[in-house]
Structures are given as structure tokens and as C-alpha cells.
Amino acid sequence: MSARGELFTYADAAAQVRAALPPSYGVTRAPDGVIDVRDERQKLVCRIRVRVLAGGSQWLTLTPLRGYERKCERIRCWLERGGLRPSWQWKQARVPMVVDEPANVAAARVLQRLLEIQQANLPGVLVGEDPEFLHDLRVANRRARSVVRQMRAAFLPEPAARIVAELRWLGAQTGATRDLEVLLVTLDPATAELAPVRLLLERRLARARAEMTVTLRSPRAAQLDRTLTRLAQDAAQRAPAAALPVAELAAARIRRLHRSIVRAGGAISAPMEPQAYHALRKQGKELRYLLELFGLALFDNTAVSELITALKELQDVLGRHQDCAVHATTLRQLAPELAAQAGGAAALLATGAVIARLETQQAEAREHFESSFNVFASARQRKLVARVFD
């Protein structure tokens, strides 16, 4: 999503750079959003390009002048020490919190961070060159919804419901584009017979992207950041259980969700409808977000990581199963259009082969489900949940 090596901040970049560097260094704003950094000899050693994203984050790219690479690295260290964050932290939604902090305060902070990530990815989604922006936006969107739903006791119900509705609206605008992008990646470009399929999908993707772009440029989308920020502040006002320590609320939610997944997963038998697996997967995502956003920050890290590992394996299987189902459905829907085209018969046959392969993968995923679920629902894991979260 962003070039490796960038730094970001929400404060005024030039002021923060000036504050982070030794007083003997010179910092001047050059035209075109560039900050020039001069060393103690007043020699220009590094140029910093600043991009401002719609979410308010400022992105800094450091370019050393030839022969000053090491000095530029030192400047980067000073900047990081001065509060600018490296780009790899960008996706990191975890915020620091303490166990006895009021749940509404901690949960609101997590929510705000997720909204920032979502908003900061919006310009990249609109440009449309890098699918990672859309992916990151959707992950932040799902996580934010999950936080409001799972930590609902910490939020006032009415604004919380509106947040979920707004987030769901945004998520819905982006689903078709993301699904088509993923499906196109899975189709083998070397299979010539699939060329008409790819063409149809690319047309659909272009249409979906255009519709998404129009929606994301709409007044509702333009207001979304402000609306969500205001709602998040409203929601974090004292709800009935707001004063509850965050660790207590998070532990209760994690225990409950874990139990619920163990129960629902145990009820699944191989010939079940794909929806049952999908419903389980959605619950699994909610649990994973809770563990990642609150579990790792508040509880025994090693134990929580072990739980996440087992859950991830289960989620991978369920994810493969769901992706195959979605892709196969999309490809089946193309059949009438493909049949009407020149070379349609060959394309239909090739598509049939792809669908068959997807069905095989889906069946394999169902077979793997039992073993990965057994690990997740094992006595050891349940004991771990009880020990850490009781």
C-alpha cells in the first residue's frame, strides 16, 4: 500500500521533523511538499517528500543525496524516535491499553485507529492502481464493525448501531470489486481458452470499480469520516457497562465467542450447506479480531498467540472453502454470456474445468476442516482459553 521505508504521522510533518533532529541540523520547506534536511555543516543531505492523505495522515519518503545514505539512515532513526512511525506499523491496528482502563475509552481508541486506517486507504482505492488499498480498507472496515459489535456493552447502543450501518454500507460498496479482483488473480493466464472469461470478468470488474468509485465520491462517502468520528465519540460516552475494565469485557467476549464457535463447528458435518461454514468463518473472524486487538494487548501474549495460530489454520480452511464457493458461483453466472460469444464453447469447457477444480478444492477444504477444527476445539485450547480469560 505504501512504498517500503516511508514514515507517517498525523502531526505537522515539517514541525515534527524539526523537533526530532538535533538543533545543529537545518530543516527547510522546499516547494512541492518537500522538506530539505541539512546537516551540521549546513550541507543538504536528505530530501523528504511529504504526501498528505485524505485521512489526515502525512507520509514521508526520505531520499538521501548521493554519499549521504548513512546520514539519512541516522535521520530516519531520529525521526522514528521523535514519534514518526514506520510504514509497517500502518496496518497495525493495535493500540496500547491497560487492563483496568474503562472499556469505552480503550474500545473507542481501537475503533478510532481502525477508522483512520480505513480513511487513509480511501484515496488509494479511488486511484485503483494497487488492490492492496482496497484489501486494507476492507479489513479495517470489518475489524471496526467487529469491535463495535463485540464490545457493544462499552458503547451507547444508538450511535453504535449507526456506526455499524455506515460501515456496512461502505463495505458493501467494495465487495464486488474485491471478489472480482481475487477471482481474476486465481485464473491461470496461460490457459488461452480462458481468455474470453478473463475479458468478461475484467469488464465486470471495470463496471464494479466504476460504480464503487462513484459511490465513494458521493457526499455520503465524503462525510463518512466526519460522521464516523462523531459517532465514535458519541458511542464512547458512558454506556451502562462503560466503566467495566476493558480486560474484563474483552475476556468475557472472547470466552463466549470461543464457546460459540466450538459449539457451532461441532455441529457441522461434511455434507452441510456452504452457508454453515461461512457463518462459522464469520464468527472466527470476530474472535480473531478480538484476540489480535485486545487479547494481545491485555493478556498473556504467548497463550494468545497460540490461540491465534490454531484459529488462523481453521480460518484458512474456511476461507478457501468460501472463496471456492463464491468464485464457482460467479463463473457459473457467466455461462449464458460466454455461450453467446465466438469461441464460447471452448471457453465454457475451460470454465467448467475451473469450476470442477474449485469444487475439488472446496471438497478438500471440507475434509481438512475436521482436523483443523479439532485442534481449535481441543481440550488444550479450551483450557488455555479458560486459564487466560477466566
Place this chain on the structure above:
Amino acid sequence: MTNPQRDTRVIATYNIKGGVGKTSAAVNLAYLAAAAGHQTLLWDLDPQAASTYLFRVRPKVKGGGRGLLRKRNSARDHIKATDHERLDLLPADFSYRHLDLALDQFKKPAARLRKVLAPLRADYDYIFLDCPPSISLVSEAVFEASDALLVPVIPATLSSRAYEQLEELTRAGKVGRRSGTATFAFFSMADVSRPLHLQVMERLRGIDQLTVLGVAIPTADEVELMGEERNPVNVFAPASAAAVAYVALWTEIERRLRPSAPPAGS
């Protein structure tokens, strides 16, 4: 970016005598070459490190002059970008005062600088050598490496004596020995209000062995101010007489070195 097709020109600012405006010429002309869009390198060969100082670069080359001469690709590692686009500097180092001794250890000492510069020709359109004031093995190596020697001459009696010495060297085949090496003299710190300067300029223009360029750099406060400003004259006083003269000088040099090239800025 490396471009093996470059037709690089190596230009040395040289005079046996010190304080005649070699560094000022090297810095200002290199800046003008870069400003005109050419990838340009200035190598400060003078251990006094005046060019290096003017570009605010630390006068230090790890391994010293000896290290630079020994390893074929070593020069590239020591190049520093200046504050000006397309203009790089190979800094001076105090060890350059022993560059004669270092050169003397090679089988063909006079050819050594040319060898060191060879890999850099792919990177630069112009390479300027700011030479120390002397006549030594370093000078011979500079003569051997350069496509053009640029000789600033103060139109006063003592300075013109140095010019005449250079003329003798040229006649003896020590300078301009390599085919295609051109030697251009130009008047530096010239004061046309002084009859003596005018007389000397007229007398030296009459010597056939060397080419005296038409442009003279006037004596000017702006050139002195370079030490304060630590910038080429054209950066901080582009409308001054000295800045205008340097532009004219560079235009004339470029026209002589690349007769078929379009004039700068076209």
C-alpha cells in the same frame, strides 16, 4: 544514471601559480554545466580543499588519495552529491599533498588519473578537475587525463610569467601531449580600468602557442563572496558582472569542446 554512450569531456582548471581563480572557475563552470542539464562531476584535487569547502562537503576520502588511485572503481564510492542538481563532487583529502608519491608507485604514473576517471565517464558528461598550483607528477597526470586545460591568468606581470612558463611547457610537449587535448587560457580577476591589465592582456593574446578565450572574468566582490555564501556566483548573484562573465565563458568553452552541440538552453 550510467550511460556507456556518453561523450565525456574532462576539463582541468590549472595554473602553476596559486590564487589566480582556478577554484572559482572550476566551481562556477561545473555549476553552469550541471544547470544546463549535464551530469557533472568536480574532483577537488587540491589538498587545500577550497572547492570541497564551497560545497559544504567534508574534505575526507576514506583510504586517502593512495586508496583512490589503487582501486579501479574506488572513486565512485567517494562521490558526494552537492546541493545542486546533477552536480557531484569527489572531495579533497589532506592526503592529496602526497599524491605525487602515490602516483610514483605506479608503472605509468602519468596515465593513472586517466585510468581512475575511466569508469566515471559512463556517469558524467563533464568532469572538472580542480588542480593544486604546482608543476609536478600530479600535473602531468592531469594533463594526460584531460580533454581541455583551462588556465586562468591574472593580467599582471607575475601571473603572466606563469602563463609564459605554461607556454614553454606546451612547446616542449609536456602539455597537450595527448592528441585532442586543448589548452585554453582566460583572463581572471581582470580590471579593464587599469592600463597595466589592458597592456598585459594585449601582449598575451599575441602568443601563438596558446588559445586565449575572448571572455575575461572581472575582479568582483561576488567572487570573493563565494566563500561566505558557499555557493557558485550564479546561485546568489546571477545578475552580477562576474556571473554573466562565467556564463559567457562556459558558452565559449562548450562551443569549442562540442562544436556541433546546440547552444546551452536551446
